[in-house]
Amino acid sequence: MQADSTPVRSDLVLIGGGHSHLFVLKYLAMNPVPGVRLTLIARDVHTPYSGMLPGYIAGHYAYDEAHIDLRPLAVYAGARLIHAEVNAIDTEQQLVLFPHRPSIAYDVLSINIGSIPGMPASAQGDDRQFAVKPINRFLDHWSDLEQRILAAQKPCKLAIVGAGAGGVELALSLQHRIKQALAVARNPGQQLKLSLVTEDDQILSSFNNKVQQRLRRLLKKNNIETLCNTRVERFEAGRLYDVNGDSQECDAVIWASGASAPDWLRNTGLQLDERGFIVVN
CATH class of the missing domain: 3.50.50.60 (FAD/NAD(P)-binding domain)
Structure with a gap:
């Protein structure tokens, strides 16, 4: 111009x-x-x-x-x-x-x-939990986490909070990436244990039943666990807590739920x- x-x-x-x-x-x-x-x-x-x-x-x-x-x-x-x-x-x-x-x-x-995904204030400054947006910051956090996963001596448990289209796509892409990286590193004993956590009664709640069924089969095929009817409150000391006080062991959390x-x-x-x-x- x-x-x-x-x-x-x-x-x-x-x-x-x-x-x-x-x-x-x-x-x-x-x-x-x-x-x-x-x-x-x-x-x-x-x-x-x-x-x-x-x-x-x-x-x-x-x-x-x-x-x-x-x-x-x-x-x-x-x-x-x-x-x-x-x-x-x-x-x-x-x-x-x-x-x-x-x-x-x-x-x-x-x-x-x-917009940015909603996540608790306690997540700020904790490199074990981060949001999927802003994307460039997410990519920096993920790069660090990926290196820790590959270097770990035991399976890493990663939870993605949010099972909409973004969370489901993210889970499948992360699982694929780690599998490829482990194959290159020749470390078959390591693996990423992924879980999708949502407060809804099913994944992809805004999609029709046929889409939901197909993606449930795909997630199962890729060994990605889905936890529905679970409203997450916080991640603390290596455990993911829901609003009822129940918890599960977890090494890291990616927040991909809602929009704020x-x-x-x-x-x-x-x-x-x-x-x-x-x-x-």
């Missing part, structure tokens, strides 16, 4: 490098608006495509195939790219605030930051729904 010499009359700021904003960048690159300065703010410069996460974990895709580099797209759109994490918005002064850099003013603001909004949205003055997400029309 050629440089625009038109004076800046309006600042359009995009928070988040999600799919919607990628299409906005592409559109404005092809249909530039004179006088509009475009700014993209993203926590991760390489934004992962969530639909390819299970395939990437399983080893079917390379890193570059499952991630989008925001830098060339921002250059193509003539946009400023700010590599930072937002922690507040001042809607009165129309400012986007950051913990470690000066604020940025906006005239029009778009927010596309997605980032905490910083609560202090923006924006209209939120009962779950903390921005209300849209």
Whole structure:
């Protein structure tokens, strides 16, 4: 895109490098608006495509195939790219605030930051339990856990809390990856004991019965245990506790249940729904 010499009359700021904003960048690159300065703010410069996460974990895709580099797209759109994490918005002064850099003013603001799985506050800072989102942080945590699994002298027990489509796909892809890694390491005595835990009375509760049956057979074939009607409360001292106080031995937990909004949205003055997400029309 050629440089625009038109004076800046309006600042359009995009928070988040999600799919919607990628299409906005592409559109404005092809249909530039004179006088509009475009700014993209993203926590991760390489934004992962969530639909390819299970395939990437399983080893079917390379890193570059499952991630989008925001830098060339921002250059193509003539946009400023700010590599930072937002922690507040001042809607009165129309400012986007950051913990470690000066604020940025906006005239029009778009927010596309997605959601994060719900997990107890006690999980924070514990490297034995982590959420599936943000994806890049999940991949860092999983890389560390994978090395511990491969180096362990006994089977590792891993629980995935949440048995929706994301949790089921994640369980199958992790099991496949570990099997392949153990085959390469020639360590047949080691194995990953995986369990899917859900408070629903069955896995994939939003899907029809035929899909549920097929996936139950596939999970059983891959030695993945399913625990239904189990509402997890916390993971502590190597045990996973439900709300009734019952527990099971567990080495690590991945939280893939429900969806919650980032905490910083609560202090923006924006209209939120009962779950903390921005209300849209």
